Amino acid sequence: MKRFLLPLIFFAGLSAVLAASLSNDPRRLPSTFIGKQAPTFDLPRLDATDRRLSPEALRGQVWVMNVWASWCESCRDEHSALVALAAKNIVPIYGLDYKDEPDAARQWLKQAGNPYIASMMDPSGQTGIDYGVYGVPETFVVDRRGVIRFKRSGPLTQAALDTQILPLVRSLQGEGSDE
Amino acid sequence: MNRIVVGLCCVFVMGVASAAANSGVVMIAEADVSAQGTATILADVDAQVQSNARTQAAAGATAGITADASATPALAARIRGLESSFRCLVCQNETIADSTADLAADLRMIIHEQVQQGATDVQIRDYMVTRYGDFVLYDPPFKTLTWALWLGPFVLLALGLGMFAGIVLQRRKMRPPPLTDLQQQRARRLLGNP
Numbered sequence: 429m430k431r432f433l434l435p436l437i438f439f440a441g442l443s444a445v446l447a448a449s450l451s452n453d454p455r456r457l458p459s460t461f462i463g464k465q466a467p468t469f470d471l472p473r474l475d476a477t478d479r480r481l482s483p484e485a486l487r488g489q490v491w492v493m494n495v496w497a498s499w500c501e502s503c504r505d506e507h508s509a510l511v512a513l514a515a516k517n518i519v520p521i522y523g524l525d526y527k528d529e530p531d532a533a534r535q536w537l538k539q540a541g542n543p544y545i546a547s548m549m550d551p552s553g554q555t556g557i558d559y560g561v562y563g564v565p566e567t568f569v570v571d572r573r574g575v576i577r578f579k580r581s582g583p584l585t586q587a588a589l590d591t592q593i594l595p596l597v598r599s600l601q602g603e604g605s606d607e
Numbered sequence: 608m609n610r611i612v613v614g615l616c617c618v619f620v621m622g623v624a625s626a627a628a629n630s631g632v633v634m635i636a637e638a639d640v641s642a643q644g645t646a647t648i649l650a651d652v653d654a655q656v657q658s659n660a661r662t663q664a665a666a667g668a669t670a671g672i673t674a675d676a677s678a679t680p681a682l683a684a685r686i687r688g689l690e691s692s693f694r695c696l697v698c699q700n701e702t703i704a705d706s707t708a709d710l711a712a713d714l715r716m717i718i719h720e721q722v723q724q725g726a727t728d729v730q731i732r733d734y735m736v737t738r739y740g741d742f743v744l745y746d747p748p749f750k751t752l753t754w755a756l757w758l759g760p761f762v763l764l765a766l767g768l769g770m771f772a773g774i775v776l777q778r779r780k781m782r783p784p785p786l787t788d789l790q791q792q793r794a795r796r797l798l799g800n801p
Binding site for chain 1: 696697709710713714717736737738739740742
């Protein structure tokens with residue numbers, strides 16, 4: 429009996445490990461930015477290219493940065509959720525227009541609705557690289573002190589907004605802006 | 608005989624388990640985000656393909672930018688080596704050197720520029736790791752999160768060999784049970800020595 433038991437236990441253990449791996453998405457990576465200061469940038473705004481925006485200007489408030497592009501198919505999947513979030517006026521959403529043509533980007537926002545307070549233009553993708561973006565769309569939540577508290581790679585879903593982002597935003601808004 | 612088979616099975620299972628341990632570590636690293644669902648992968652890939660198509664249309668050939676005429680052969684080899692040591696985040700099983708993804712082309716460009724500006728390999732490595740984490744390295748560092756990745760296979764191999772040796776030694780010590788009188792008589796008869 430005992431000699432069957434040991435391999436059986438191994439088999440069960442191995443099955444458990446492999447079964448757990450099945451539901452595990454290897455494309456999802458933990459962001460190295462959680463808990464770190466949001467990398468700085470100084471980028472022109474899509475709506476007014478003579479004005480620029482930087483994370484320092486957004487200090488003192490909780491804000492969401494959504495990396496998007498007009499060429500990005502899966503950004504379209506999350507767009508309605510973003511527009512709905514913006515309409516609630518809970519948290520300001522800023523866009524990072526990643527490697528895009530400004531005209532195509534403006535056209536897309538006009539057509540689909542603009543959930544962003546403002547979008548920053550990142551035509552070279554350098555700011556995207558500074559934020560470790562590897563698949564558009566990506567969404568970051570930045571707290572009052574300018575620290576990244578959440579990152580999601582891939583389209584937002586209503587469920588992700590309701591269960592992860594909004595509760596986090598509310599608790600961050602409750603935090604003071606000073607350490 | 609049976610015990611040997613069981614022992615060999617154990618060693619085999621250990622081997623498989625050690626292979627599983629490799630993916631296990633990655634699993635631990637990802638555990639906090641794995642709940643976010645898998646439905647978006649195809650969409651992401653789709654977007655990347657789009658992006659590739661766009662870049663190639665806009666900027667012409669972006670691959671192979673390292674074969675720049677301004678680079679000396681030694682410098683080109685160094686750039687090539689650096690590119691081969693980083694994983695492409697988009698296709699994940701390819702190095703930045705091999706990948707045709709848009710992001711890989713951008714990162715090749717960055718490596719190229721930094722090397723030209725005199726950055727050391729360590730500086731470039733740090734640049735990548737701060738942005739993409741240890742996952743970007745094809746040769747992950749030995750630390751708390753990765754010790755199981757490095758040591759796991761050896762621990763499991765030692766465990767399997769130990770068990771195998773234990774079973775063999777145990778078997779060697781075994782003596783056949785003494786024959787009964789009746790069996791001895793029969794044995795003598797069969798050996799033609801009544």
